[in-house]
Amino acid sequence: MNDALKTAAEMLQTAPENLSCYPETVQQEMIAAAENKNFDELNTIWQKAFLNSEMQEVSRVSGVSMQTLLELPDAVKVELTYLLAQDPHDCIALNRCITEHLSAVSISDIAVLLKMPAEELKDLPFSKQKELCGAMDMLYGTVPDSELIAELTGILNGAAS
Secondary structure: OHHHHHHHHHHHOOOHHHHHOOOHHHHHHHHHHHHOOOHHHHHHHHHHHHHHHHHHHHHHHHOOOHHHHHOOOHHHHHHHHHHHHHOOOOHHHHHHHHHHHHOOOOHHHHHHHHOOOHHHHHOOOHHHHHHHHHHHHHHOOOOOHHHHHHHHHHHHHHHHO
């Protein structure tokens, strides 16, 4: 396996030690991609593994659980990695970034409730997504679904005007 991991490392133009630090399952995925000579897949696996390993340090500094961090989209993980590189002790910036993302996390649930494609809502300006999610978070379970749908539809229609 060491030779196979070395091949993957060569394809990625890095040292084998940089790949051997990842979990065995990730190493196996990298080896399989290298054996198939699929650089794009190998690179994607490596980037994801790197981002997930960086989330351990983000978790330590920010106090946010690994479970929460691992569920974040890769774009947010990249942003957190950059913030960590800028200042490895700035828990405020890290938590601000995480909170900002989590403020619109229920957009998929809203799409289901409104019976519309989630991508359509995700294409809205982020401020509108946050407004919809804020209303959902405040009203869900406290008002009948018909009122919640009416409120969300009103916010959504306000986006078009």
